[in-house]
Amino acid sequence: MELELKDLYDGYRNPEVIKAYQKIINEDAKKLGKTINIMEVCGGHTHTIMKYGIPQLLPDNINFIHGPGCPVCIMPKERIDSAYILSLQEDVILVTLGDMIKVPGSKGSLQDARSKGADVRFVYSPMDCLKIAKENPTKKVIFFAIGFETTTPMTCSLLEAVVKQGIENVFFHINHVTVPEVMKELIDSRDEHVDSYNNRIDAFLGPSHVSVISGSKIYEQFPRDYKRPVVVAGFEPVDVMQSISMILKQFVEDRCELEIEYKRLVSYDGNQRAQDMMKKYFDKVMFKWRGLGNIPASGLELKEEYSKYNAKVIYKDVLPMQEIEDHKLCICGDILRGIANPPDCTVFGTACKPTKPIGSCMVSSEGACAAYYKYGNLLK
């Protein structure tokens, strides 16, 4: 069977189905007798929720708390500066994924670096680095890797090809992070500098693409240990409406479980080969998240045996060592922790806009601020 692009969304935007779920949700919400705060962990879900106007369909006692699952938004400034600095090194071609180009660091964005003469390219598949490296044998191609479990296996595939083919001019700056650790942090804050935000999240929408790789098993601990239901949800409006409905049913029926809405691709175990590759090439390390601080074992780093490919090792003399503070007025940190919404920020939509972003949440199309700016003006 040949899969066409439209098969990816056909049927999942059906107005009759969406309206039917709206009715079920509204009926169940009346039985709750309280407000339910649902955190959609992933920025992709935030985008769907805002773009398709989902809050306009829901009763007042169902709230969304936007989560930290936007790979660009959670990058601390020093990492963005690293990309900027690397791109301006001699004979370097810096390759990364789309939105990274626009995020401002303390020195500027990659877009600015490019207008200063840096060779910055964005790719949809990291494997394109191989072609770039072969076409530019005298240049050093640095892949600035970002993303959650979804994009990590592609970085692994690139590294595998680089090692196998003996390619000498591809290097990596790894900024991969993982979802379960940050979810735990959100309900079980360990960082004494950050207030606990324990009480606001009642349930999670789990990102389904992460589970395509890692399986639904990674969320098992949340209903079991933290009493928070999780529904692994797809990214179309029907998926989101159905998932919200599933969460409400759990509350109405007094259940607390891990359920999968996105059954068309998610299994309990996930993609074993992808998981094996991640274990082969990466160690789990501490990662400093923007707004959330240091979270143990939430980031990935190349194993020591691959150090000769590690741009952080090779360029250690020029990369920033110190932490860089965010803009004073920017509240991206609070937004990423789920304790503030974009309109709460004094610079939202005024000094901070997609054309002139101050904080990273306004830059990435998955960022909560960008989603509010673009789609949020006509919320209820």
Add this chain to the structure above:
Amino acid sequence: MKTVTLAHGNGGAENQELISKVFYRAFKNDILNKSEDAAIIQDGSLAFTTDSFTVSPLFFNGADIGKLAVCGTCNDLAMMGAKPKYLTCSVIIEEGFEIKSLEKIVKSMKEELAKNDAIVVSGDTKVVPKGSVDKIFINTTGIGEVTQKGISSNAVSEDDVIIVSRDVGAHGATIFAAREGMDINTDLQSDCASLWPQVKALIDSGIKITALRDATRGGVSAVLNEWANQSDVCIEVQEEKVPVADEVKGICELLGFEAMSLANEGTFVLAVNKEEADKALEVLKAFENSSNASIIAEVSQAYEKRVVLHSSWGTKRFLELPTGELLPRIC
């Protein structure tokens, strides 16, 4: 705004900022300030416009840079109700460019000129060292004879409805799919086409056109936002009425674009009085290139100077001007 970035060429918000802060400030005059597709000069009898073309790849499904260069300028004239008459053709060529490719480009230009019944009457050629331009840049400037006066993006009112001439976003999606590094196999073709024949048919049938604009960079969403802004109205779009080809939808899904923000090179947006809407549709549907023309929006005062997009399940949101580096260098 310290340096020019690719985002300044996107046809959206940054592009407008650059134009207004640098060029309009220096050149401002009553004709330029109208900010129409083509300037109306000589007591309203002539339309005058210019456009430069740079596209990668030079040859793509449905067109090439030559066809684009003639269509682009002729369409800007047609959008003012003017019949394209005389064009100039000025090229900047990179050292090492193949004569064969150049001939192919010029042949496309000739064919497209014939469709507009227009001629090139003056030209210029420059050759620059390797690396100074990307293969070839073409500028065309055109003069047309106005056949229906008063078409203006400042005149849209609540008596009008908005029509698009065909499915939207085909050019932008085609260029993106054809770009180096994008491994998408598709039969998708650019919509690149001369629009004068359709405009002439509309005028000949006696329809009074309120506003007319080809939805190039920034797509349909840029046109609607400009009209809402310049005419002080709210344009309310029914999303499901906007025709989008399945393949364009697919590419948008894959890359996170909105079809209404993608560039077109042979698609126009039309505002006509409600009472003439069906007649206009009938005229358009007689052309292969606009057989799926559709009424997509009504005009109201609900939200001043804004475009509202209504979903088929009853939610609504503003449709903003596209921002950012949407599709670098597509025309």
